[in-house]
Amino acid sequence: MLKTQELQLNIGPQHPSTHGVFRLIATIDGETVIDLKPVFGYLHRNHEQIAEVSTYIQIMPFTDRLDYFNSMANNFGYALAVEKLAGIEVPQRANYIRVLMAELTRILNHAAAIGFMLNDMGAWQTPLAFGMREREKILDLFEMASGARMMCNYFRFGGIWRDLPPEFLPQLQGLMQGLPTFFDEFERLLKQNEILLGRSVDVGILPKEVAASYSVTGPMLRASGIAYDLRRADGYSVYPELDFDIPVGAVGDVYDRFLVRLAEMRESYRILQQVIERLPETTGGHINPAMASMNKQKSLRPPPGDAYGRVESPKGELGFYLVSDGSDTPYRYKVRAPSFINLTPLGDMCRGHTVADVVVILGSIDIVMGEVDR
Amino acid sequence: MSTENRGKTYTVERGATKLRAGQGLGTGLGVVIKHFADAFTKKLDSPEKTSGVFTVQYPEERLPLAEAYRNFPILLYDDASGQELCTSCFQCQRICPPQVIHMAQAKDPATGKAIPAVSAFVIEYDACMSCGLCAEVCPFDAIKMDQEFELSTDYHSGLTVDKTDLNRPISFYEKLAPTFWGEVKDGALKKLQANIKRRPGELGIAPQMLGKVPTNPETAPLELRTTT
Amino acid sequence: MASWSTDDLKAALARDLPGVLAAYLPPQLSAPAEPRKKGAQAPVDLLSTQDALIHPHCIADVARYLRDTHSYTLLTNLTAVDYLRDNVIELVYHFARVDGGVLTVKTRVPREAPTLPSLAPTWPGADFQEREAYDLYGVIFQGHQNLRRIYMWDEFEGFPMRKDFPKQGDKYIGEGE
Numbered sequence: 001m002l003k004t005q006e007l008q009l010n011i012g013p014q015h016p017s018t019h020g021v022f023r024l025i026a027t028i029d030g031e032t033v034i035d036l037k038p039v040f041g042y043l044h045r046n047h048e049q050i051a052e053v054s055t056y057i058q059i060m061p062f063t064d065r066l067d068y069f070n071s072m073a074n075n076f077g078y079a080l081a082v083e084k085l086a087g088i089e090v091p092q093r094a095n096y097i098r099v100l101m102a103e104l105t106r107i108l109n110h111a112a113a114i115g116f117m118l119n120d121m122g123a124w125q126t127p128l129a130f131g132m133r134e135r136e137k138i139l140d141l142f143e144m145a146s147g148a149r150m151m152c153n154y155f156r157f158g159g160i161w162r163d164l165p166p167e168f169l170p171q172l173q174g175l176m177q178g179l180p181t182f183f184d185e186f187e188r189l190l191k192q193n194e195i196l197l198g199r200s201v202d203v204g205i206l207p208k209e210v211a212a213s214y215s216v217t218g219p220m221l222r223a224s225g226i227a228y229d230l231r232r233a234d235g236y237s238v239y240p241e242l243d244f245d246i247p248v249g250a251v252g253d254v255y256d257r258f259l260v261r262l263a264e265m266r267e268s269y270r271i272l273q274q275v276i277e278r279l280p281e282t283t284g285g286h287i288n289p290a291m292a293s294m295n296k297q298k299s300l301r302p303p304p305g306d307a308y309g310r311v312e313s314p315k316g317e318l319g320f321y322l323v324s325d326g327s328d329t330p331y332r333y334k335v336r337a338p339s340f341i342n343l344t345p346l347g348d349m350c351r352g353h354t355v356a357d358v359v360v361i362l363g364s365i366d367i368v369m370g371e372v373d374r
Numbered sequence: 375m376s377t378e379n380r381g382k383t384y385t386v387e388r389g390a391t392k393l394r395a396g397q398g399l400g401t402g403l404g405v406v407i408k409h410f411a412d413a414f415t416k417k418l419d420s421p422e423k424t425s426g427v428f429t430v431q432y433p434e435e436r437l438p439l440a441e442a443y444r445n446f447p448i449l450l451y452d453d454a455s456g457q458e459l460c461t462s463c464f465q466c467q468r469i470c471p472p473q474v475i476h477m478a479q480a481k482d483p484a485t486g487k488a489i490p491a492v493s494a495f496v497i498e499y500d501a502c503m504s505c506g507l508c509a510e511v512c513p514f515d516a517i518k519m520d521q522e523f524e525l526s527t528d529y530h531s532g533l534t535v536d537k538t539d540l541n542r543p544i545s546f547y548e549k550l551a552p553t554f555w556g557e558v559k560d561g562a563l564k565k566l567q568a569n570i571k572r573r574p575g576e577l578g579i580a581p582q583m584l585g586k587v588p589t590n591p592e593t594a595p596l597e598l599r600t601t602t
Numbered sequence: 603m604a605s606w607s608t609d610d611l612k613a614a615l616a617r618d619l620p621g622v623l624a625a626y627l628p629p630q631l632s633a634p635a636e637p638r639k640k641g642a643q644a645p646v647d648l649l650s651t652q653d654a655l656i657h658p659h660c661i662a663d664v665a666r667y668l669r670d671t672h673s674y675t676l677l678t679n680l681t682a683v684d685y686l687r688d689n690v691i692e693l694v695y696h697f698a699r700v701d702g703g704v705l706t707v708k709t710r711v712p713r714e715a716p717t718l719p720s721l722a723p724t725w726p727g728a729d730f731q732e733r734e735a736y737d738l739y740g741v742i743f744q745g746h747q748n749l750r751r752i753y754m755w756d757e758f759e760g761f762p763m764r765k766d767f768p769k770q771g772d773k774y775i776g777e778g779e
Contacts, residue, residue, distance in 0.1 A: 041753035048738075049763055058471040061505035126406060133428055137421050140440075147442035147519070153505045161510075165442065165553075174421035181424045189405045192389060192398030212675045212700075215727025226700055227383040228676070233702035245381045250388065259386040294511040298469055304648065308679065308696055308704065321681050321694065325648055336679040336696075344730050373753065 091284025159287025218316025
């Protein structure tokens with residue numbers, strides 16, 4: 001038996017495969033990881049404290065910067081929490097447009113997340129370019145509706161900023177025609193690829209019970225076989241009126257996470273089809289008339305109390321816990337960031353794998369440092 | 375509402391996970407080669423297409439911007455009279471999330487009273503986050519979002535922009551966003567007319583229009599005015 | 603089994619774990635406070651709550667009870683809130699079930715000695731969230747294996763999210779800049 005010595009390996013904070021400014025302290029024995037500790041906080045800007053000195057509407061553009069891939073989903077969660085706190089109704093049409101945006105966000109996030117995960121496996125840029133191409137088309141739609149591609153700031157309390165412009169739906173329908181081709185092609189490109197299989201099957205297994213005890217959410221939890229989807233579990237907004245299935249994985253390895261994301265894109269596509277079909281018949285405007293003016297938005301003073309609003313963001317459960325003391329700024333504002341909590345089991349998942357697998361496992365979690373560090 | 379009938383839970387199909395002697399690799403390469411070939415013949419110019427070249431040769435070739443596209447805020451003034459729409463009500467300064475808008479209210483030199491015009495207006499473009507809340511809150515439609523995005527510079531202080539550089543004529547904004555301006559045009563001009571009556575002399579006229587437009591005809595010369 | 607309401611939770615806790623529920627008595631406003639200035643807000647009793655309020659030393663029991671007996675398997679969220687005026691730090695736990703429903707459990711510790719048992723040994727998902735609460739609020743979780751700062755650097759002094767942490771100035775440079 002060869003005598004070996006443990007070694008501490010520092011990956012990051014500036015490393016191309018760590019998805020931002022993120023550091024991993026790995027204890028390795030040869031190529032095998034014995035222990036791994038994530039270190040972060042390099043991007044910490046105390047978002048929560050900034051929020052405690054801002055009025056409620058001023059926080060909305062800051063939420064865009066949490067998970068900068070999914071600003072619409074972040075807006076959704078925050079708007080939902082404030083609406084719960086202040087008891088604001090949302091008209092049906094606004095709700096449908098919100099769901100439309102949230103599902104487009106899910107498609108673009110998963111397309112990019114799979115692409116980045118493949119980047120981490122060494123398929124440098126080719127699969128990512130496929131995902132990015134679709135993402136660009138969706139960002140064009142966001143720009144048309146909200147005025148910005150990534151930092152949308154589109155949601156308002158009680159509705160959304162503006163109704164969809166007339167050229168939005170034709171372009172969306174064009175995109176919808178192309179999406180199935182994209183899904184099929186993406187699947188053909190990757191699903192049975194030997195290299196992907198070799199790198200991801202039985203890598204980073206997170207068993208069902210362990211995943212639940214780690215409070216993991218989103219595609220990661222579903223890949224472990226637990227059908228926990230807030231769109232079903234909470235049934236917020238108009239999701240109870242929509243048909244969609246919840247894909248879950250059987251093993252809980254990196255390959256299952258990849259497959260669950262692929263399947264979720266198809267489910268989002270189904271939701272989009274239903275939303276587009278129903279959108280012309282929806283009632284109510286794009287915003288609750290009581291909250292329609294910016295004056296109402298900025299002088300919002302919810303009654304004292306607390307509320308926890310959460311949405312199924314593409315990365316998992318995105319929750320906002322708000323405490324109001326009756327003034328125009330929140331007394332406490334807390335973000336339950338899915339990327340942050342999904343990182344907790346990283347050390348456990350990597351144990352026993354090689355250093356090269358660590359990068360793939362990290363890629364399969366799909367983190368965004370803007371949200372982890374807040 | 376019952377949710378059971380709205381969807382089910384299913385386990386994703388893992389397929390054959392054993393290596394099959396390059397078969398999957400070949401399928402994947404087929405997709406890549408098809409796209410590679412398409413790149414020479416096709417152009418991806420509408421959303422339903424999924425192959426072809428979709429990059430453009432910026433800056434020679436530019437994609438159109440959406441009407442709603444917003445970058446940094448600008449101030450508007452009336453083309454004909456040169457009067458600024460801003461009345462320094464401080465709404466945008468208060469709502470700005472990163473607090474980059476600063477302004478000072480104009481004062482009547484004769485009486486020292488505040489009048490609805492702005493004497494100094496500064497926006498720090500370097501810290502502006504383009505959220506658009508200022509344009510949304512402005513009750514006089516004086517501050518709007520510009521679509522100019524090529525602002526990179528090696529002169530950092532130049533990104534602290536004052537009123538002279540922020541001012542744009544209404545016709546400029548009307549060209550950028552005809553629908554948006556059409557919605558608010560009548561109200562904005564009506565409010566401007568009311569405000570012009572309370573602006574003596576040159577106050578409220580955009581700096582670049584001074585000398586090109588007559589001073590405010592609605593108000594009498596300074597020495598003739600009675601103090602109110 | 604349908605998801606619980608707050609009252610169900612309180613009833614179940616009173617039945618199965620006697621003695622964990624803490625009572626909150628609103629402050630006795632004996633004498634009418636001095637007449638408020640016109641326009642000033644009435645002081646709000648931020649501590650009054652409808653949610654289940656438990657004694658801090660019972661949190662691990664309650665968490666285990668909810669998980670093992672009633673399948674609230676996910677510790678979704680863990681938040682600290684600083685009530686400076688009332689001199690308490692409140693810990694808010696959100697427990698979620700896979701088939702829907704979320705329960706709020708609150709507990710309060712004094713600001714000077716914010717100590718309570720950690721959930722991390724039995725519930726590893728609490729690991730980072732407790733470290734966050736320690737980092738930003740200084741709450742000590744007894745039994746946590748690795749209670750170190752998570753966002754701020756290790757040498758940082760003070761707890762930046764506490765309400766009495768200075769919001770202006772730089773502690774290393776001084777008040778001016």
